Amino acid sequence: MSDARSPLSPAEPAERVVILDFGSQYGHLIARRVRELGVYSEVLPHNAPLAQILRHRPRGVILSGGPASVYEPGAPQCDPGLWHAGVPVLGICYGMQLMVHQLGGRVARAEEREYGPATLEVEEPGRLLAGLGPRLDVWMSHGDRVETLPPGFTVLARTAASPFAAVEGGGGRWLGVQFHPEVGHTPRGREILANFLYGVCGCRGGWTMAGFVEEAVPALRRQLEGARALCALSGGVDSTVAAVLVHRAIGPRLACVFVDTGLLRAGEVEEVQESLVGLGIELRVVDARDRFLAALDGIADPEAKRKAVGETFIRVFEEEARQLAEELGPIPFLVQGTTYPDVIESGGGAAATIKSHHNVGGLPPDLAFRLVEPLRYLFKDEVREVGRRLGLPEAVVQRQPFPGPGLAIRMAGPVTAERLERLRACDRIVREEIRRAGLEGRLWQAFAVLTGTPTVGVMGDRRTYGEAVAVRAVTSGDGMTADWARLPHEVLDRIARRLANEVEGVNRVVYDITSKPPATIEWE
Known part of the structure; x- marks a missing residue:
């Protein structure tokens, strides 16, 4: 039967917050942070119609960051009816710029971009920054900035390069921050999100x-x-x-x-x-x-x-x-x-x-x-x-995730019985050495990849022509973002030696040191 999906929705939580995703790599992270604070959250597309948003009966809406510039033709927009729906809105990075842009302010290319740590100077905390003190370390990632605010907006905080780093309007219902409170590099970001959820949206919590x-x-x-x-x-x-x-x-x-x-x-x-x-x-x-x-x-x-x-x-x-x-x-x-x-x-x-x-x-x-x-x-x-x-x-x-398509997507190129056996042997060695080193519980995943790259080697004084194997090990909280694991050199050495010595057709081993993003955890 077509259109047969019948997923269980989590029993209609009493409270929920909707995140509108504008293509941010951190959109899912906002949702996780909100849930960690005891409020159920769900991610919707940025262009979700107002009626769809309101069907969720949200206590609040959060606009995520994104890679676009709000003043460019075709830039992602949200339903303008959102501003008149009576629901508190928090805009983060692009989300704040979109709020300003749609409500009559001006956003332009910044002369001085901000990527990385910055110091937030609080001028008027309001409810969003209440109880956090006069200065905060925050994490910035933007090339545009707000130049003028819409009518009725006030400045809550600034940084050296952003005169409007946190703002408030709409009688306190519209809030925006140029920085990213959802990432760990903003140490008090959870408190800022909690202020929005509980101080502005009036949530009571209870999602567990x-x-x-x-x-x-x-x-x-x-x-x-x-x-x-x-x-x-x-x-x-x-x-x-x-x-x-x-x-x-x-x-x-x-x-x-x-x-x-x-x-x-x-x-x-x-x-x-x-x-x-x-x-x-x-x-x-x-x-x-x-x-x-x-x-x-x-x-x-x-x-x-x-x-x-x-x-x-x-x-x-x-x-x-x-x-x-x-x-x-x-x-x-x-x-x-x-x-x-x-x-x-x-x-x-x-x-x-x-x-x-x-x-x-x-x-x-x-x-x-x-x-x-x-x-x-x-x-x-x-x-x-x-x-x-x-x-x-x-x-x-705590079992490490293993993709449904299995080893088929851990080998570049076609899948054959011979390559499957080779990869199975490589994977077994990687897992054995990770377990032997006592690292299994500290890693999200650790595995081998057949790269499909032919490579010349020398074994037993003879020229060999084999396939390069990549070793991938990452740490992560949910698999949506990940960092490459700093495995001890002696562990990598044992893995490389065993792969070359024990697996026919392998004469070169490389270690993948790419995080997610820009890469994914799996190679395919």
């Missing part, structure tokens, strides 16, 4: 993962209405938490299926089976290795790989559902561990599509299930907390 779990189970029970469901369980924290939530709601009416795609890491099937022992969930393992390899035959484009894997996943589940239906009766629902970053990166918000996650952008239009996605609006750290609330083992909760 304990509350989510308490409301999610009965909401799932209502959504499924006595029907059976099939869960796409990969063994990762997302799908496992989703499965346990649904199992709490409908019990044995949930059938969990694990597909061996042949794109998995060494020992993955056994690890997944062991991780579910004691959870009361029965797991059916489907061997579809040959089918996935055939679906990927000759495909080199990363997006095409993701879509091929996504569609093959669904077809396998449809066939498994038909077999189960013969035994148990109709199964109209498919449970997935889709999370908010999956949706955002797949172009489900305002951001451009970074990569199509197989469980979002890779889904076919004629999907024969209604989707149940209880984690669709949660960030990864929230999913982990839900897992703890459900009593899952810490080994499951």
Whole structure:
């Protein structure tokens, strides 16, 4: 059936704040910070109509930053009706400039750009900067600045290069800051956001993962209405938490299926089976290795790989559902561990599509299930907390993320059985050495990549022609941004030596020291 998505919304939180995303790399971070402060938040596209925004009954609206200049033709705008909706609005960076621009002020190219730390001099704190003192360290990232304020606006604070670094208008309902309170480089940014949420918007707080779990189970029970469901369980924290939530709601009416795609890491099937022992969930393992390899035959484009894997996943589940239906009766629902970053990166918000996650952008239009996605609006750290609330083992909760398309997107170029075995061996060595060094719990992910780059080497006094392998290790809070991990040199040395000595066809190893942004965590 088409248009079959039926995600679980988090039980209509009593309070919510809407973030309008203007293409900022930090839009998701604003949402996380708001949630950390006890208020549910959701990201909408910058051009969302006012009616769509108001359907969320927001206590406040936050306009994110963005790369554009408000005075350029075609620059992103928000619905101008927002200014007359009676909802408090906080504009951050581009969001502040847009507020000024739409309400009659002037924004222009700055003679002196501000990128990095700056000192905020508070002139009149108002409610936004109340209790924070006369000076604040803030983080700037802009090449434009406000030159004149709209009628009725006042200055709250300035920096050496920005005479209007924090402003207020509209009787205190419209607030703007040129800096980024959502990033860690603004030490008291959380307090500024808290002042907006509680001092300006009148929020009371109360959004917690304990509350989510308490409301999610009965909401799932209502959504499924006595029907059976099939869960796409990969063994990762997302799908496992989703499965346990649904199992709490409908019990044995949930059938969990694990597909061996042949794109998995060494020992993955056994690890997944062991991780579910004691959870009361029965797991059916489907061997579809040959089918996935055939679906990927000759495909080199990363997006095409993701879509091929996504569609093959669904077809396998449809066939498994038909077999189960013969035994148990109709199964109209498919449970997935889709999370908010999956949706955002797949172009489900305002951001451009970074990569199509197989469980979002890779889904076919004629999907024969209604989707149940209880984690669709949660960030990864929230999913982990839900897992703890459900009593899952810490080994499951802290399991490093592994992409749904698996090793297919950790090798540049076509996927072959030979390259899969090579990459599996490389990945096993990287994971073993990270674990041996006691670093696993400190890293978001650590893995090997077949770069597809041919490289000349010398081994045993002979010239070799092999493939360069890249090692990638990052630290992160939610996977939306990440920093490359400063692994000890001796660990990198052991990894490089083992890869060259133990894996046929590898004669060069490089370490990826690129953060996200500008790179993504995965190479494809």
